Amino acid sequence: MKNSQKIGLLGALMFIVSCSTKKDAFLNRNYNALTTQYNILYNGGVAFNEGLQEINASYEDDFFELLPIEPLTFKNKKFRLPKLSSSSNKPGKGFQESPEQEESLTPFDIAEQKAVKAIQKHSMNIYGKERNKKIDDAYLLLGKSRYYTERFIPAIDAYNYIIANYPNASLLNETKIWRAKAHIRLENEELAIETLEILLKKPDLSDLIREEAATTLAMAYSKADTIELVRKYLWQATETSKNKTQTARNLFVLGQLYGLDGIKDTASIVFKKLINFKQAPYKFRIRAEIELAKNSVSDSSSSAIIERYKKLIKNRDNRPYLDEIYYQIAVLQEKKDSVNLAVLNYNNSLRAKQGGAKQKTFSYEKLANIYFKNLDYVTASAYYDSILKVAENKQTLRIKRIERRSKNLTSLTKNEKLLQRNDSILLLASMPKETLEEYFQEYINKIKKEDEALAQKKLNALSFGSSFGGSSLSIDTAGKWYFYNTQSLGFGKGEFKRVWGNRPLEDNWRISDKSIISSDVVAKEVGENQKIARYELSTYLETVPTTSKEIDSLVYDRNTALFELGLIYKEQFKNKPKSISNLERLLVSKPDKELILPANYHLFELYSSSNNSKAVTYKNYILENYPESPFAKIILNPEIELSKEIKIDLDSEVYEIAYHLYKDDSFEETICFIDMTIPTLEEGSTLISKFELLKAYAIGKYQNKDSYIAALEKVAVVYPQTEQGKKALEIMKRLK
Secondary structure, three states, rough: OOHHHHHHHHHHHHHHHHHHOOOOOOHHHHHHEEEEEEHHHHHHHHHHHHHHHHHHHOOOOOOOOOOOOOOOOOOOOOOOOOOOOOOOOOOOOOOOOOOOHHHHOOOHHHOOOOOHHHHHHOOOOOOEEEEEHHHHHHHHHHHHHHHHHHHHHHHHHHHHHHHHHOOOOOOOOHHHHHHHHHHHHOOOOHHHHHHHHHEEEHOOHHHHHHHHHHHHHHHHHHHOOOOHHHHHHHHHHOOOOOOHHHHHHHHHHHHHHHHHHOOHHHHHHHHHHHHOOOOOOOOHHHHHHHHHHHHOOOOOHHHHHHHHHHHHHHHHHHHHHHHHHHHHHHHHHOOOOOOOHHHHHHHHHHHOOOOOHHHHHHHHHHHHHHHHHOOOHHHHHHHHHHHHOOOOOOOOOHHHHHHHHHHHHHHHHHHHHHHHHHHHHHHHHHHHHHHHHHHHHHHHHHHHHHHHHHHHHHHHHOHHHHHHHHHHHHHHHHOOOOOHHHHHHHHHHHHHHHOOOOOOOOOOOOOOOOOOOHHHHHHHHHHHHHHHHHHHHHHOOOOOOOOOHHHHHHHHHHHHHHHHHHHEEEEOOOOOOOHHHHHHHHHOOOOOHHHHHHHHHHHHHHHHHOOOOHHHHHHHHHHHHOOHHHHHHHHHHHHHHHHHHHHHHHEEEEEHHHHHHOOOOOOHHHHHHHHHHHHOOOOOOOHHHHHHHHHHHHHHOOOOHHHHHHHHHHHHHHOOOOHHHHHHHHHHHHHH
16 A cells, blocks of 8 residues: 555544544544534524624614613514424434525524534533533524524523533623523513622623623613613713624613703713714714703703704705704704794704604694694694604504594684684675675786786796707797797797698687587687686675575574584683683674573683683573573582582493403403493483493404494484494494
């Protein structure tokens, strides 16, 4: 045998011997360690980092809320757990998948597979001691991969294996931190706190480990609602900045916590520190600038921040944040009572091209509140409606509160518009014919002038030069009417004769055979006739009601609107002056008899609450003219109303019991409870229709469709004027 063959055979023999995981030799240990590190674990680490990048790319921070310390949510990301094959008991076979299955694995699944493969193929557990120094890395990768697939208990098993079997491993401290994070996710924050506080007492910790341990402790205390200790460990975590992104997040959360507790000076200090942290991601630094406005404590600091923001607006890099910057400027201006400037910048915030939907809801709300405060309820209503249109999540308490106010304002707006419309029509109806004709003639002259100006503007905008390619025309006729330009006029006449020939000046000149009139011509004539009708006096005079029946109907609707507005302003918006104004105007307008008594009573209540002497006037009117009415009895004996209110409150509590039974899916019990309760209610109680509709809902949950429709029909027929009756009718129509 040749020497080269002998050397090759010897090398092959040594390779085979070194592959063994049963022999504790230098060659075996180093071969398996190198193979584990630079083959299997390398590929596992690449997959793991790819998974982290996916999470970071898909995660979006909501800077309107308190940020989480760890930017990770599991509810929006579903991971598929790896399936064990039938040969899972064999080394290296436990996570083998078919190509189709492998394609559906997440990066964390792949990382877990690689970690398991490294353990199964290269673990050198000889006499109870692990001889491959890279197997602890494999277990850590296994635990971290399981953590990100929301399998925290198996992850803790992997961490515990490292801690128990590798007491001197260099990654032991990192493993304890990961184990604590898993315990926090399992709501075992007390155990996590105990472990991390012991860890932080070690004097020889690296800056990175100390930083990560403090951050994780802050996470644990935030779960335990111990805000003071959360702030303490966030401060500690930001003393070094080995992880630049996490340090920026920690500073931002720290500033938010101080701001929420009203410690605005310290919050401003923290946010300024973040702004000056040049290595922080820009999204945190620009948001810190925005947060400064929320934590300004004086007019001088507000003015300085506004000037600072004006510079930020000029920076093109800040275009994605303009909506929030303008909004914060407006907030500061509103605090300084510069309401007009505030309104301007709230609108600038809404017009920002890259503005977010959530920011729009805040800007709309601020504008709505300004108009609401100024008693311009119609405009306020429009802004509240806009909030509901752009809001992405309509289930939050804030949006539900806005929705309630919007509904109240919708009723108010409807009545205000009806009042304004009917007042205008009645004013016209009351005018003498000559005055009315003069009024409409002035209006016709006005719209004629506007139409002529608009037509002139369109003619001036025409450019024959650009239309027909003549550059000289564009130059000569710039800013002039083309009929005054002989060159343009001559060109137009020649072009007309080329297309149409010589045509007489008459109606329908386009059609040579006048016996055939196309539908297009007819349509055009109709349009021209409508335009002419705009200038005819008779068009407008015909719209003014003249019969007593029409006028009485307008008066009735107006008076009803006045009464409704009086009640809405009194009960829903607590606006006494507006309520009094509408109700007193109602009484002057000689309303129907059924409105006189309640209007007087509400005015009595309104004036009584402010100890005004007018209350006596309305009181005496009711007692003298309606002595047997319920209102007179309440005036003489206020305890009647009080006892009635107590009874209504008690009934409401009973309804809540029935409602909770329904929400708990106890439908039969709900029906039995309602059947027992309804006979105990006073006749005419508004709660009866609510109970009946709830009963119908319960029937629909466990009985057939016909029974559900029959129950709804009963509510719709017996209580047609109530909200519940209308709702039942609406559902019934959909079901049918």
